[in-house]
Amino acid sequence: MSQEDEPPSTLWGLDPVFSAFARLYIKDLLQIQESRQVPGIYFYNSHPIYKVDVLGTVVYKRERDDFFCYGVDDGTGVINCLCWKNEKWRQTDDPPERSETGFNPIAELKKLQEAQRRCSQLEIGETLRARGPVKTSRQQREVMASTFYKVNDPVMAEQIAWMMEVPELYRKCYDKPFQLQANATSGPTVGRVTRATHILKDFLKEKTVTKFRPYDVLELLQPLVCSQSQTKPGDQGQQNDASVAGPSAGQQLRQLLKESLQVLQDQGAVYRKVKSQDELYHVTEHDKDLLIAVKDIIREDSKREKYAEKGCHVLHILSAVRQRYSPNISKEALELVLKTLECNSDVISASNSHYTMFS
Template sequence: MDFGASVIMQSEGESAEDIPPSILWGLDPIHSAFVKLYIKDILELKKFQPIPGMFFYKTHPITKVDILGTIVQRREREKLFNFGVDDGTGVISCLWWKKQRTMENVKLASPSCGLNLLEQLGRINQLEKNNFQLQLGAVVQVRGCLRVYRDQREIKCISISKVVDPVFNAQISRMLELPYLYRNFYDKTCQIQMDSPESNPQGAQSLSLQQKIKQFLNQNRVKNFYQQELEAVDSLVCIIQQSLASLCQQQHLPDTSQDPPSSTSVSKKIHQAFQDAVCALQVEGIIFQKKAGYSELFLVTDEEEELHSVTLGIVRDDSTRPKYVDKGCPFHHILSCVRHSYSEGVSEAAMQRVLDRLECNSEIVSTMDQHYTAS
């Protein structure tokens, strides 16, 4: 059961051009914080369609939120608690997954130590259970990740704190804090100093190297590669050498770009540049790894036929199930099934790229926001 208002999509007065480039999101301090917002504004955040779980308040990217309110609805399921929190401006659904703590395999290290581990573990379990007896009317502070499920905004909780405050100090403090945060941070555009390529050759080098790697992979129809193999491609290495030479000129340093490739300093800089570019391509979903690690194989998403086949099979099979026959399979369900059947290393960005490609080929159809069915 979901609580709160339905998702409010991007307003007509705001355009996609207002959103800064994704490469700059990490420079906004709000992006990595648990953002304290009114629930009304959480329900009205602009949704960034290409990336599930990414939202915007004006020009600020937001993935995590912090709310304080009263529990007005509550339901306990087998694996989770589902409760609605009201802060006076709106109601939003919050999910808290139950933690399973097993005691069958706990054994005493030494019976003479005077500590019964099973008893202590039982007390901890009881304390945790008591802590989550969240009844209607209880005031709680919730931190978690924002997501959309069945067209409803909800918070997947990371932490829940029950507020015992007879004189309402916590609520009053939040009421005073929020206007200050909105006025001084949220309603202001984050001022990011944009360096030109001439003043920031390393930034230009990184973008140029990413584009060249994309072209190299596409032109040669590369299906998989190791990073060391890219570092042996002369046309790609030349980009880094030119950047190093330009940087040395600006800083009036000796030109080391023409040093032998075996030079320790040059090889380290080349390796780091390729590592940064490869990481950026992973974030975009261009490439992915079945197993994480520098020495592991990288797979090119567009060329990985098995991944496309597995994804298409999941959509075809599951979209006929009664629970998905009307709206189609949700994105996170498909991602979970692919990770289980194919590889845990498939990122959300890579999965989205595969689904977009299947839709372009008319093999699947997006029935609604982040839902897919077989064509």
């Protein structure tokens, strides 16, 4: 990426990836190009990145007085993780003997430090998770780990969860170029869609709407279009000339409603049970039939031996709901239903992604 193709550095903060620890595949970390404006910043598909989160198997290690250097392999490539030792590593004093008469806080602190030392010293074949900025040293890409620890993962549960989450992040975020210039020039439009989405959410919550059609809520967004079409007296002549070929107020209103409803669907707040010419939207939180369907699935499948111990995985529940209730249920809508059921004490989360009935 040339300097001309890079978005201005003043706009990087608009990209949420810039402030997060990006969970990129190691093969992509080895290939991303460094910014020509600011050294130490890298670009993946126009996303500015400077700190990452990696998880993988240690395939080699080197130890120095001040740091460990681990080679971490996530199945796509190997990258160096430079893990600095803190002052605790230099404290070699023997812990004081524990008093027979009571609790010795200094001795217990020494035990905690020793446990921390064991968690930060890994051997080949163990799993390491490291977070920190990306650096290029001697033409070699490295992760300067600000946080690192050994992952106790005997049944590979952590790695499986990681492999399920990262592809979704790529689909929803990393593989979609962040158009900073477009967003900067179309701020009023983006802001109007955000305001329209909030208006629809407030209406659905206040009126406890269970289902609706687009024409039922069209008038709610009318003030946004009217305020957008108002111009200053000095600009009236230019506005009239520019609006000859532009969309009418009615077209703008319908387009605004369409974009707002799409945002609500992406968030899982509404869904269409059957996609037909009759655009009927169901409000996820207020759809009692959907809540009952999800609850019945968890109740029935939790009795099966396969799910008796940990409960039903969210992807299993999603597949069952799509087969038995509606193929148009999104994962976001299901997560909202599960959250509602959990708040009502109908189900409980056995882990981050497993649910069972509340007994």
